[in-house]
Amino acid sequence: MEHLITSKTLQSFKSTKFVVRVAFSPDGHFMATASYDHNIVIYAAVTPAAPPPPDEDDMPLDETDDYLLACEPELRYEEVRRIKVDSNPEAILFHPRSTWLMYTLRSSHLLYYVDLANEWEVKTKSFNPHPMDTHVSFSVLNMALHPSSKIIACQTGDHRGNTGERILLYGVEPDETERLAVLWTGCEGDDFVLPRMSWLPDGSGLITTTPNGYLNLIALSGETRSSVKVHGAVNLGQASSEVVRDCVTVPTEDGDWEVISVGYDRQVRISR
Missing domain, CATH: 2.130.10.10 (YVTN repeat-like/Quinoprotein amine dehydrogenase)
Incomplete structure (x- = not known):
């Protein structure tokens, strides 16, 4: 810890x-x-x-002074x-x-x-x-x-x-x-x-990982709504691993959502 x-x-x-x-x-x-x-x-x-x-x-000095972060x-x-x-x-x-x-x-x-x-x-x-x-x-x-x-x-x-x-x-x-x-x-x-997956914030579907670099959006009806290549790109002339190791969906301030994924290509990607 x-x-x-x-x-x-x-x-x-x-x-x-x-x-x-x-x-x-x-x-x-x-x-x-x-x-x-x-x-x-x-x-x-x-x-x-x-x-x-x-x-x-120990009282906070102003709104930017976070008491919890200041303590051991x-x-x-x-x-x-x-x-x-x-x-x-x-x-x-x-x-x-x-x-x-x-x-x-x-x-x-x-x-x-x-x-x-x-x-x-x-x-x-x-x-x-x-x-x-x-x-x-x-x-x-x-x-x-x-x-x-x-x-x-x-x-x-x-x-x-x-x-x-x-x-x-x-x-x-x-x-x-x-x-x-x-x-x-x-x-x-x-x-x-x-394999790894993450629910959309509204629960209407899931994002799933793949071994070939894609993130898939699957609706609760079973339909694959989207499939986007995010990992395994050629870098400096050498192809890297395409495996998507994990992903998480997070809501955004505008009410939408985005996916943060990590892969064996040593990249962290943010997709919308």
Whole structure:
């Protein structure tokens, strides 16, 4: 954990293999990490995120004087739960009310829910249409919460067979087991590239990454509305990698939105 102003390391957390995911609960009380050492670790805050109220000597001088940025961050976390899993964890996501931690595994057909308030009870629901079907024909490698906080988008990969990459939509609650929709991304998937996506701010569609430099805009109807080449351009006579590593959509001041993406071409791109 790093201080944003000074770049000073405030706290370190260690795993024995790649840490592939880090997530914070919406209320800031929990942090979770997922590592290829087959561990999902949950941490809880042991100190407050905000400093105590300022006294007379610490009062801001004017509107540009930010008291929070002027204070040394006191927020620290300690490990409260370690979950040993059978295969590589791929996606973690906190419930919007900070009551559950959700995670997926590379070799599992289930979405796991860890109860953060009730002795770490674990519930599951199946990604397969039939609840008794335990066959693993794909892995869910990524999850994203809809802006309404009511729907989870689950992005598939590592398929056994000829099916392409899909986005499965489910209700966010553990007992909402019905698959609401299936969106085909048009990508065949890649054994060495993990797909990523980001909801549009109004929830009307998703931006998805590709291994060939494109960002795709997919509507909830399943239609690909736009496909724009943003990564992998020839630079100084040498072609660079086309893989789009990740993306995020952010609203703009004029009420529109833009996409910030990073690629293995070592570029950060902003697209509108």
